[in-house]
Amino acid sequence: MVNTPTAAPPRPYDPEAAFENTIARDQRIEPRDWMPDAYRATLVRQIAQHAHSEIIGMQPEGEWITRAPSLRRKAILFAKVQDEAGHGLYLYSAAETLGADRTELTERLIDGGQKYSSIFNYPTRTFADVGVIGWFVDGAAICNQVPLCRTSYGPYGRAMVRVCKEESFHQRQGYELLLTMMRGTDEQRAMVQDAVDRWWWPSLMMFGPPDDDSPNSARSMAWRIKRHSNDQLRQRFVDMTVPQAEKLGVTLPDPDLRWNDGRGHHDFSAPDWEELKRVVSGDGPCNAERIARRRAAHEEGAWVRRAAAAHADKRKARLREGAAA
Numbered sequence: 001m002v003n004t005p006t007a008a009p010p011r012p013y014d015p016e017a018a019f020e021n022t023i024a025r026d027q028r029i030e031p032r033d034w035m036p037d038a039y040r041a042t043l044v045r046q047i048a049q050h051a052h053s054e055i056i057g058m059q060p061e062g063e064w065i066t067r068a069p070s071l072r073r074k075a076i077l078f079a080k081v082q083d084e085a086g087h088g089l090y091l092y093s094a095a096e097t098l099g100a101d102r103t104e105l106t107e108r109l110i111d112g113g114q115k116y117s118s119i120f121n122y123p124t125r126t127f128a129d130v131g132v133i134g135w136f137v138d139g140a141a142i143c144n145q146v147p148l149c150r151t152s153y154g155p156y157g158r159a160m161v162r163v164c165k166e167e168s169f170h171q172r173q174g175y176e177l178l179l180t181m182m183r184g185t186d187e188q189r190a191m192v193q194d195a196v197d198r199w200w201w202p203s204l205m206m207f208g209p210p211d212d213d214s215p216n217s218a219r220s221m222a223w224r225i226k227r228h229s230n231d232q233l234r235q236r237f238v239d240m241t242v243p244q245a246e247k248l249g250v251t252l253p254d255p256d257l258r259w260n261d262g263r264g265h266h267d268f269s270a271p272d273w274e275e276l277k278r279v280v281s282g283d284g285p286c287n288a289e290r291i292a293r294r295r296a297a298h299e300e301g302a303w304v305r306r307a308a309a310a311h312a313d314k315r316k317a318r319l320r321e322g323a324a325a
């Protein structure tokens with residue numbers, strides 16, 4: 001008699017185990033995959049905040065489009081601000097793949113129910129601010145977003161690939177603008193230093209609260225949504241920026257900023273975390289102005305959304321008629 005091996009009975013499909021395995025293998029979760037509710041909610045929160053930041057982030061630099069000092073600078077700035085709009089739209093699309101509704105997200109932003117990056121609540125006082133935003137703010141965005149290209153949620157990671165390419169161009173245009181100003185007059189050099197002094201600390205705050213005060217980090221890192229902690233990315237930004245500041249000829253406004261041979265990194269002072277809390281909770285220099293402008297744009301755009309929906313309905317009806325004929 002021949003012994004035939006008996007096949008093990010098929011194990012019932014366990015979606016939670018499949019999710020955990022996908023994360024453990026460092027593979028991507030896709031929109032139709034099962035995912036825990038809290039994973040979905042965390043992603044909607046982060047992606048929506050990120051999208052809102054890109055859209056609100058058009059305002060500080062956008063104010064300088066009509067006042068750019070040359071046609072070349074105007075064209076570059078126009079393109080950059082348009083890119084930010086595009087980033088916001090990719091990100092809202094990524095949030096929609098999780099079941100979020102774009103209009104609802106915008107309404108939550110306007111009502112103060114969702115956040116956007118603290119950095120966009122500071123005023124742009126001179127054209128040097130446009131250069132420093134490109135250098136610091138896009139530089140910080142790159143440090144934060146390059147690792148997000150490998151985030152565990154597929155649509156978010158793929159959106160980040162293109163966004164990061166465009167942010168790199170933005171950073172270079174900012175730095176090139178500042179190099180040009182530094183080769184100019186004493187007044188221009190003073191404008192650059194003044195902008196550096198005003199934007200340095202808010203830029204460090206972009207990375208979020210320190211790790212021991214970051215309620216979302218542990219879970220987001222376990223799920224590989226975030227790949228590095230807030231403090232790790234802040235350190236990376238400081239290490240990247242110090243030699244660029246030396247080359248440019250500006251001083252970063254931190255007397256304790258110095259290279260630490262033992263750590264192989266720069267030591268630097270902590271930003272004012274109370275200021276971050278105030279700005280995030282709505283009490284920054286420009287919060288009210290930014291939201292009022294966003295609300296007005298949303299209301300003034302209502303007829304465009306209605307017209308686009310009516311056009312889409314007509315097209316659908318025509319296609320149906322064509323199919324029926």
Ligand SMILES: CC(C)(COP(=O)(O)OP(=O)(O)OC[C@H]1O[C@@H](n2cnc3c(N)ncnc32)[C@H](O)[C@@H]1OP(=O)(O)O)[C@@H](O)C(=O)NCCC(=O)NCCSC(=O)Cc1ccccc1
Pocket residue numbers: 045046049050051053054057058084115116117118119133137138141144205206207208209213214215216217220226230280
């Ligand atoms: C790192 C962090 C921002 C925060 O880490 P998490 O693990 O999520 O949170 P954590 O527990 O550490 O914090 C507790 C609470 O505090 C909130 N909060 C923290 N920091 C800030 C802040 N600075 N501002 C406001 N809120 C902040 C945080 O959301 C959380 O809120 P909750 O109440 O729980 O909802 C993360 O969400 C991330 O990487 N996001 C994606 C990147 C992204 O959104 N980039 C935007 C810039 S895009 C750009 O610049 C491009 C551009 C350039 C030039 C011109 C125009 C455009």
